Amino acid sequence: METSDIYILCIEDEQEVLDAVVRDLEKLEEQFPVETATSAEEARSVIEKLLENGKKIGLILCDHILPGDNGVELLIELHKNEQLHASKKVLLTGQAGLEDTVKALNEAKLHHYIAKPWNKEDLMSVSVELLTDYVIEQEDDVLPFMGTLDAAKLSEFIRSGRNVSDS
Amino acid sequence: MILNFAKNWLQDPTRITNQIARFLEQSDEYHAEFVTFEKGELFLKETDLNDSVFILLEGTVQLSKSTPNGRTIVIDWLRPGALVGLISFVTGEPALTSAMAESPCKALKLDEADFLKLQRSNSEIAQLGQQLIIGNLIDRYHHVVSVHVELESINETLQKERNHLQEALKQLEETQHRLVSQEKMATLGQLVAGIAHEINNPAAAMLRASDNLLEYLPKIIDEADPDKTHSYETFFRIGLKRKLRNSDQQREKLREWEQIYPKLPRSLLRKITSMNDEALEFVKKQLGNKPGTEQREQLENAILFYESGYFLKNLQSSTKRIGEIVSSLKNYSRQDKGQYEKTDLRDGLNDTLLLLSNRLKKVDVILNFSDIPHVNVISGEINQVWTNLIINACDAMQDRGELVISCNHDDRFVWVSIRDSGPGIKPSLSNEIFKPTFTTKQKNSSFGLGLGLSISQQIVQKHGGQIKARNAEDGGAEFTVYLPL
Numbered sequence: 001m002e003t004s005d006i007y008i009l010c011i012e013d014e015q016e017v018l019d020a021v022v023r024d025l026e027k028l029e030e031q032f033p034v035e036t037a038t039s040a041e042e043a044r045s046v047i048e049k050l051l052e053n054g055k056k057i058g059l060i061l062c063d064h065i066l067p068g069d070n071g072v073e074l075l076i077e078l079h080k081n082e083q084l085h086a087s088k089k090v091l092l093t094g095q096a097g098l099e100d101t102v103k104a105l106n107e108a109k110l111h112h113y114i115a116k117p118w119n120k121e122d123l124m125s126v127s128v129e130l131l132t133d134y135v136i137e138q139e140d141d142v143l144p145f146m147g148t149l150d151a152a153k154l155s156e157f158i159r160s161g162r163n164v165s166d167s
Numbered sequence: 168m169i170l171n172f173a174k175n176w177l178q179d180p181t182r183i184t185n186q187i188a189r190f191l192e193q194s195d196e197y198h199a200e201f202v203t204f205e206k207g208e209l210f211l212k213e214t215d216l217n218d219s220v221f222i223l224l225e226g227t228v229q230l231s232k233s234t235p236n237g238r239t240i241v242i243d244w245l246r247p248g249a250l251v252g253l254i255s256f257v258t259g260e261p262a263l264t265s266a267m268a269e270s271p272c273k274a275l276k277l278d279e280a281d282f283l284k285l286q287r288s289n290s291e292i293a294q295l296g297q298q299l300i301i302g303n304l305i306d307r308y309h310h311v312v313s314v315h316v317e318l319e320s321i322n323e324t325l326q327k328e329r330n331h332l333q334e335a336l337k338q339l340e341e342t343q344h345r346l347v348s349q350e351k352m353a354t355l356g357q358l359v360a361g362i363a364h365e366i367n368n369p370a371a372a373m374l375r376a377s378d379n380l381l382e383y384l385p386k387i388i389d390e391a392d393p394d395k396t397h398s399y400e401t402f403f404r405i406g407l408k409r410k411l412r413n414s415d416q417q418r419e420k421l422r423e424w425e426q427i428y429p430k431l432p433r434s435l436l437r438k439i440t441s442m443n444d445e446a447l448e449f450v451k452k453q454l455g456n457k458p459g460t461e462q463r464e465q466l467e468n469a470i471l472f473y474e475s476g477y478f479l480k481n482l483q484s485s486t487k488r489i490g491e492i493v494s495s496l497k498n499y500s501r502q503d504k505g506q507y508e509k510t511d512l513r514d515g516l517n518d519t520l521l522l523l524s525n526r527l528k529k530v531d532v533i534l535n536f537s538d539i540p541h542v543n544v545i546s547g548e549i550n551q552v553w554t555n556l557i558i559n560a561c562d563a564m565q566d567r568g569e570l571v572i573s574c575n576h577d578d579r580f581v582w583v584s585i586r587d588s589g590p591g592i593k594p595s596l597s598n599e600i601f602k603p604t605f606t607t608k609q610k611n612s613s614f615g616l617g618l619g620l621s622i623s624q625q626i627v628q629k630h631g632g633q634i635k636a637r638n639a640e641d642g643g644a645e646f647t648v649y650l651p652l
Contacts, residue, residue, distance in 0.1 A: 015411045016481055024652075036418070038413075040417070067528055
């Protein structure tokens with residue numbers, strides 16, 4: 001499996017929890033390299049480096065409470081960066097109030113919201129679906145992703161003839 | 168003489184009345200007649216027109232008036248010597264009040280002709296008539312003045328009572344708020360104690376299980392790899408001792424290894440590079456310069472043992488953490504006791520800090536604990552004070568800054584002070600803060616009733632102590648709780 005230049009970024013301040021998230025996404029890493037950050041500040045610098053090197057970020061999983069920052073605020077901030085507009089954003093939370101969630105939905109175009117403790121299958125299927133949407137929206141050629149992502153959805157997309165490079 | 172006659176009349180109204188009555192009785196010129204009224208009979212009715220005036224000779228007449236809301240109020244009582252119906256008679260307007268015999272009455276009834284004749288007569292009787300009228304008016308005026316004075320004093324009493332009632336109502340509302348809040352806290356305490364108890368059992372079971380695994384696993388591993396060719400046990404122990412690198416260093420390590428072993432998948436390299444440096448040297452030796460499929464598969468197997476060690480370590484530390492939280496919850500709520508006990512205040516402070524650790528994630532907590540003697544307190548209640556003060560501090564700092572908690576004592580008091588690095592207490596508010604329902608918080612506050620400080624103050628006072636608030640020299644608010652030894 002060819003590694004793509006589409007990254008998954010996980011932001012979580014508790015190392016054990018971060019480990020668990022990364023472990024759950026292990027299967028995806030064959031194709032989507034995973035990067036991690038334990039604070040908002042670190043996340044910003046990781047993103048900067050990735051973008052500098054011409055990498056893309058397909059999926060951002062962000063904890064709700066981070067030292068020095070609020071995950072919702074961070075997602076909103078990241079969403080303002082044009083290069084991250086298309087990135088799929090997921091909030092991981094143990095305690096979202098309705099107000100915060102609504103804010104994230106409206107202002108950060110939050111795509112999903114995963115309550116802690118999550119289960120592995122849910123996290124995986126949410127990530128697969130969102131990355132599938134991402135490659136459909138952003139990639140010229142979706143064929144290489146058939147093995148890792150939602151093959152049915154990808155073939156449907158190819159059949160509908162919207163995949164320009166494929167024609 | 169003229170100046171005195173009113174005084175004569177006031178001193179003895181019946182003397183003049185009787186003189187007039189006698190005169191009229193004897194004279195042929197007047198058709199005045201004596202009339203009698205039974206108790207309850209009306210002399211005249213409010214709003215009626217009236218063509219005669221009565222000189223009351225015996226009995227009492229009650230004047231009353233109906234109010235717009237349909238009630239009847241008593242205006243005055245007339246006694247012998249008084250003129251009944253004078254005003255409506257001389258003005259020709261409807262009677263202002265009703266006049267009713269309160270006891271059997273006897274009166275002399277004069278019509279208009281009689282009245283005029285009485286006024287115009289040249290004899291002594293005219294003077295008496297004038298005295299009668301002026302005397303009556305003076306009498307009524309006295310009455311008006313005294314009614315005004317009485318009204319004023321009634322108003323004053325009413326105002327006092329109203330203020331008193333308002334104060335009582337306010338106190339009642341405050342008490343109700345406080346009771347509701349205390350009730351909530353008590354319920355919450357029971358709930359917390361119940362949950363702590365329920366979690367305790369599975370947590371204990373987990374701890375026991377992981378302890379057993381720690382004992383059994385090395386034996387099992389040893390059997391799987393008897394001649395230690397695969398170093399499984401070594402990998403397991405490396406996992407058990409795993410220490411977390413900071414994530415920048417971790418990222419750097421991963422990059423480094425990706426360059427050395429470009430063929431190995433990133434997820435495998437991520438697991439390897441989470442090992443400590445010593446272990447990494449060991450792995451490098453095992454892998455060699457250009458690891459083939461065999462080495463890679465071996466390593467993948469060994470990694471399973473490394474991760475098992477790490478998982479077990481995680482299991483143990485997480486279980487231990489749950490145990491600590493549960494014991495803090497139990498200590499904190501203290502539902503079983505609720506009695507005064509010799510207590511080390513530092514324990515309660517530590518428990519409270521652990522339970523609030525979520526709130527304190529971005530706050531630097533600095534503890535300056537001196538040795539302090541035990542104090543006789545109800546722990547559950549005192550812990551509520553710490554909670555309130557710490558939550559207030561967090562609110563004031565918007566959850567970011569420095570929280571300094573110190574304690575000390577002299578021979579009379581132990582004190583604990585909690586200082587935040589927020590904006591401090593506005594001088595204009597320093598008298599307000601302990602009042603119930605005082606709050607500077609907006610809608611985001613956790614309890615929202617503004618009762619935190621008021622309840623804390625009450626709890627501390629109940630323990631014979633007090634809370635003092637001031638602004639620290641370098642800004643920030645400082646609350647100090649003094650508890651007697």
